Amino acid sequence: MEFLTNPSVVGFLVFIVLLLFNMPIFAALGLGALFVIVFMDAAPLSVVPYILGGSLDSFPLLATPLFIVAGAMITRTGISERIVNLAQIVLGSLPGGLALTTLATGAIISSMSGSNIATVAALSFLIPAMAKVGYPRPFAVAVVAAGCTFGVVIPPSLGMIIYGVITEQSIPKLFFAGIGPGLLMLMILGSCTFLISVKNGYRGVPVERTWAKFFEALKDAAWGLMAPVIVLGGIYTGLFTATEAAAVAVVYLFAIDRLVYRKIKMSDYPDMLCASGKTIGVVVMIIACSSVFAWIWQTQGLAAAVTQNLMDWSGGNSHVILLMINVLLIISGAFLEPVAAMYLLVPMVQPSLVAADVDLIHFGALMTVNLSMAHLTPPVGVGLFLAAKVGKVPFETAAKWALPFIACELVVILLVTFIPAIALFFAGYV
Amino acid sequence: DTIKISTTVPETSNWLVAADTFKSIVEDKTEHTVEIYPNGTIVTGNDRVELEMAQAGAVDIIMKTTIWLSQLKPEFLVTAMPWIFPNAEVAMSVMDGPVGQDLSKSLNDVGLEALAWGDGGFFQLYSKGETVTGPEGIDGVKIRVPGNPIFVKSWEAVGAVPTPISFAEIFSALQSGAIDGGVATTPLIYAKRFYEVAPKISMINFSFESVGMIANTGFLAGLSEEDQAIVRAAALEGMKAQRAAAAAEDAGYITQMKEAGADIYVPTEAELNSFKDIAAPIYDNFKAEIGEELVSTVEAAVAAAN
Amino acid sequence: MNGIRTGIAKANCLLDTLEKYIITFFLVGIVLMIFSGVLSRFVFHYAIAFTEELSRFFFIWGALIGAAAGMKTGEHAGIPLIANRFGPRGRKVIECAVTIGVIIFLCYLVSMTWVSTARSFKSGQISTTTEIPIWTINAGMMIAFAIAVLRACQGFFLGSFSPDLDFIIDEEA
Ligand code: NA
Ligand code: NA
Numbered sequence: 001m002e003f004l005t006n007p008s009v010v011g012f013l014v015f016i017v018l019l020l021f022n023m024p025i026f027a028a029l030g031l032g033a034l035f036v037i038v039f040m041d042a043a044p045l046s047v048v049p050y051i052l053g054g055s056l057d058s059f060p061l062l063a064t065p066l067f068i069v070a071g072a073m074i075t076r077t078g079i080s081e082r083i084v085n086l087a088q089i090v091l092g093s094l095p096g097g098l099a100l101t102t103l104a105t106g107a108i109i110s111s112m113s114g115s116n117i118a119t120v121a122a123l124s125f126l127i128p129a130m131a132k133v134g135y136p137r138p139f140a141v142a143v144v145a146a147g148c149t150f151g152v153v154i155p156p157s158l159g160m161i162i163y164g165v166i167t168e169q170s171i172p173k174l175f176f177a178g179i180g181p182g183l184l185m186l187m188i189l190g191s192c193t194f195l196i197s198v199k200n201g202y203r204g205v206p207v208e209r210t211w212a213k214f215f216e217a218l219k220d221a222a223w224g225l226m227a228p229v230i231v232l233g234g235i236y237t238g239l240f241t242a243t244e245a246a247a248v249a250v251v252y253l254f255a256i257d258r259l260v261y262r263k264i265k266m267s268d269y270p271d272m273l274c275a276s277g278k279t280i281g282v283v284v285m286i287i288a289c290s291s292v293f294a295w296i297w298q299t300q301g302l303a304a305a306v307t308q309n310l311m312d313w314s315g316g317n318s319h320v321i322l323l324m325i326n327v328l329l330i331i332s333g334a335f336l337e338p339v340a341a342m343y344l345l346v347p348m349v350q351p352s353l354v355a356a357d358v359d360l361i362h363f364g365a366l367m368t369v370n371l372s373m374a375h376l377t378p379p380v381g382v383g384l385f386l387a388a389k390v391g392k393v394p395f396e397t398a399a400k401w402a403l404p405f406i407a408c409e410l411v412v413i414l415l416v417t418f419i420p421a422i423a424l425f426f427a428g429y430v
Numbered sequence: 431d432t433i434k435i436s437t438t439v440p441e442t443s444n445w446l447v448a449a450d451t452f453k454s455i456v457e458d459k460t461e462h463t464v465e466i467y468p469n470g471t472i473v474t475g476n477d478r479v480e481l482e483m484a485q486a487g488a489v490d491i492i493m494k495t496t497i498w499l500s501q502l503k504p505e506f507l508v509t510a511m512p513w514i515f516p517n518a519e520v521a522m523s524v525m526d527g528p529v530g531q532d533l534s535k536s537l538n539d540v541g542l543e544a545l546a547w548g549d550g551g552f553f554q555l556y557s558k559g560e561t562v563t564g565p566e567g568i569d570g571v572k573i574r575v576p577g578n579p580i581f582v583k584s585w586e587a588v589g590a591v592p593t594p595i596s597f598a599e600i601f602s603a604l605q606s607g608a609i610d611g612g613v614a615t616t617p618l619i620y621a622k623r624f625y626e627v628a629p630k631i632s633m634i635n636f637s638f639e640s641v642g643m644i645a646n647t648g649f650l651a652g653l654s655e656e657d658q659a660i661v662r663a664a665a666l667e668g669m670k671a672q673r674a675a676a677a678a679e680d681a682g683y684i685t686q687m688k689e690a691g692a693d694i695y696v697p698t699e700a701e702l703n704s705f706k707d708i709a710a711p712i713y714d715n716f717k718a719e720i721g722e723e724l725v726s727t728v729e730a731a732v733a734a735a736n
Numbered sequence: 737m738n739g740i741r742t743g744i745a746k747a748n749c750l751l752d753t754l755e756k757y758i759i760t761f762f763l764v765g766i767v768l769m770i771f772s773g774v775l776s777r778f779v780f781h782y783a784i785a786f787t788e789e790l791s792r793f794f795f796i797w798g799a800l801i802g803a804a805a806g807m808k809t810g811e812h813a814g815i816p817l818i819a820n821r822f823g824p825r826g827r828k829v830i831e832c833a834v835t836i837g838v839i840i841f842l843c844y845l846v847s848m849t850w851v852s853t854a855r856s857f858k859s860g861q862i863s864t865t866t867e868i869p870i871w872t873i874n875a876g877m878m879i880a881f882a883i884a885v886l887r888a889c890q891g892f893f894l895g896s897f898s899p900d901l902d903f904i905i906d907e908e909a
Contacts, residue, residue: 018837020815021814021819022834024812024813027812030841031840044487046852049845049874050474050486052845053479056800057478058475058476059791062791062795065795274759274760276763277799281800281801281802281806284803285812299434299467380817478861478863481861540858577865594784
């Protein structure tokens with residue numbers, strides 16, 4: 001009973017109720033916090049503006065707006081079409097060839113974009129294309145949504161940056177910890193798509209599979225493919241930080257568009273940047289308001305209580321703790337926006353992870369895969385929702401077709417949980 | 431009630447010795463409980479915000495160095511003046527006296543009061559080349575100093591080339607040869623492994639930082655007179671324990687760096703004086719900002735304590 | 737009456753344009769500052785120190801102005817699952833309640849940042865590297881939240897907080 005009158009818990013319940021009644025996430029968080037500050041004296045009123053401002057005043061977090069701008073530019077420069085052409089020559093003629101091409105393109109786009117939403121925007125033109133070769137529309141939508149979940153797993157990654165900011169872990173290490181899980185996702189999602197396609201008789205597309213064609217397409221996509229080389233290479237060699245890499249990516253995309261692609265007019269930039277600014281605004285308000293919540297949890301001793309319980313239930317076994325946290329993440333990911341979930345959950349579970357001797361880089365990769373899957377899971381899956389909107393398919397139908405892909409990602413989550421090397425192998429190189 | 435103490439340094443810092451001592455005394459003698467939050471967890475890990483939150487009373491007590499406090503009142507720069515204190519004992523005796531009390535009072539109009547002062551350490555010199563024993567050894571050498579004008583001007587006066595590199599980049603800049611050395615407190619030289627690339631360390635006691643236990647005045651006013659006295663005494667006790675811990679820790683780091691192959695040099699009094707003499711013109715530059723009287727008072731107090 | 741309408745429409749249009757160019761200015765500023773930091777490391781072998789701090793302040797200002805702009809266009813989405821099960825009247829009630837809640841929270845932020853601006857103005861605190869007065873950071877936040885209140889009111893009439901909206905998330909993102 002005492003637990004239920006703890007301001008942290010009361011505030012959380014207020015937040016959930018407001019959220020379910022269509023209150024914007026930031027306001028639901030903010031009002032939930034305000035409620036317990038005013039009525040339960042959980043904090044001085046003056047705390048809020050400082051936590052809001054302070055949570056945003058961070059150099060690593062600056063990578064967020066930059067990668068969002070880079071994502072907008074990737075969509076506009078038409079880089080994804082060029083990468084699709086390339087991937088199609090390799091995979092197109094297999095059963096379900098266009099779906100496989102979509103997944104591969106998603107993985108490649110993810111190596112230059114930092115978020116799932118940016119990736120789904122860059123991939124969504126493939127939905128009508130897949131429908132045209134005879135795949136069911138909901139299947140095409142689910143494939144695109146699955147393809148977008150590489151976004152935060154394969155570096156660069158907004159999720160990893162935010163996790164790194166909260167836990168003060170090395171962002172380059174976290175980035176590289178995403179490579180293994182990302183490749184594993186590609187293999188498992190790819191195999192699943194292949195099997196579904198064979199079973200349902202989805203054909204490939206007729207492509208001329210020659211080296212000449214391949215090199216021609218490679219040459220055509222080369223400028224775009226250089227972006228991840230510069231970004232990840234720069235971080236890998238220590239030439240620049242993740243934030244600087246994001247700025248370099250923006251400048252590079254600007255330069256190749258000016259010099260080669262010529263798709264974005266100079267006069268388009270203010271509108272494009274304003275649209276990006278609004279997206280950034282949504283993310284920062286969620287970050288700022290979740291931080292106020294986290295402040296209350298911290299000072300009301302909720303993290304300590306959670307740690308105590310997790311340790312008691314698990315007997316301190318790190319695998320059991322990770323499994324329990326995974327379940328918690330899946331449930332939160334079903335409803336919550338991933339950024340908010342990260343800000344709310346990480347401070348709560350971090351002490352248990354430290355107590356159970358879990359590597360925080362390993363957990364960062366695991367959490368990112370888990371919360372990336374949240375873009376697929378109903379009732380609130382932002383990636384699937386956007387794909388369904390573009391594909392003009394009801395969300396519920398799309399969610400049914402996404403179930404096999406959700407199952408695939410659950411397998412990835414289990415593998416990454418029990419085999420830390422999947423995440424830590426590449427992280428060891430930076 | 432609960433008293434919230436925030437600091438942006440990690441649990442392992444010797445500053446926490448002060449906080450822990452304070453906690454045990456206050457909880458023992460009063461009805462209050464003390465909660466200690468290291469790593470800046472309740473101030474978003476941000477020093478600027480922490481200082482603002484203390485002024486607003488959003489946290490009750492913070493621990494901040496004189497350099498940070500100089501962003502509110504420039505007179506706090508007096509402890510940072512080059513070679514103004516010969517060693518930590520003298521520096522602490524000055525901060526315990528009228529100078530420390532006056533500095534504390536100067537914070538009252540922004541809602542703060544320093545309960546007690548501790549030892550934040552001296553900036554020492556680490557470099558790659560020959561061991562630096564006097565100003566002539568540093569002539570034309572590129573060294574990294576914190577961006578504060580006092581530091582920059584002092585090293586220009588000594589003849590070095592101060593290079594403004596962000597703290598995170600020091601290690602790689604030393605490796606690449608972009609800088610030849612820098613100044614930092616002993617715990618930082620040890621923790622950031624600067625001694626591995628710049629193993630010549632001269633204990634020149636260049637500039638001192640004092641760390642204050644800073645309370646919000648509204649919080650203090652809300653305590654009974656009896657509790658206020660206990661809180662102030664506990665802060666003094668805490669800072670005494672911190673000074674001892676800092677001295678022991680520095681000695682330990684020096685031993686460990688020596689064992690790791692670093693070359694630690696302790697200059698003679700004459701060598702230190704030659705540094706101080708060559709930096710003397712700096713005092714005229716900063717007297718207007720810091721206050722001529724304050725600088726003279728500190729110099730007199732140092733002379734008396736020596 | 738018509739005169740007032742045109743006046744409001746013009747003011748709205750002006751604010752739209754102003755927001756657009758403020759956001760552009762801050763985002764371009766961040767990119768240029770951080771990129772010049774990288775360049776300077778190639779040339780001088782170290783990054784310029786002041787760009788790091790200033791770009792952080794640009795981020796706070798630009799992002800919060802972006803958040804304000806998004807209030808008008810329904811960017812700040814909620815979960816309409818339960819609201820959608822109500823009839824049109826019920827949905828309207830929820831929409832009004834949500835808007836009022838958002839505006840209450842934003843007004844609270846305006847008043848609190850007003851206090852923090854006044855306090856930092858009085859104390860004269862400055863930032864470490866660029867020595868920018870801290871009150872300008874707090875004032876920037878206050879202005880952004882004030883615009884957000886205005887935009888949320890407008891957004892209400894444009895249906896930004898309507899449950900029927902589903903998720904409007906910018907396609908650019
Ligand atoms: Na990515
Ligand atoms: Na979900």
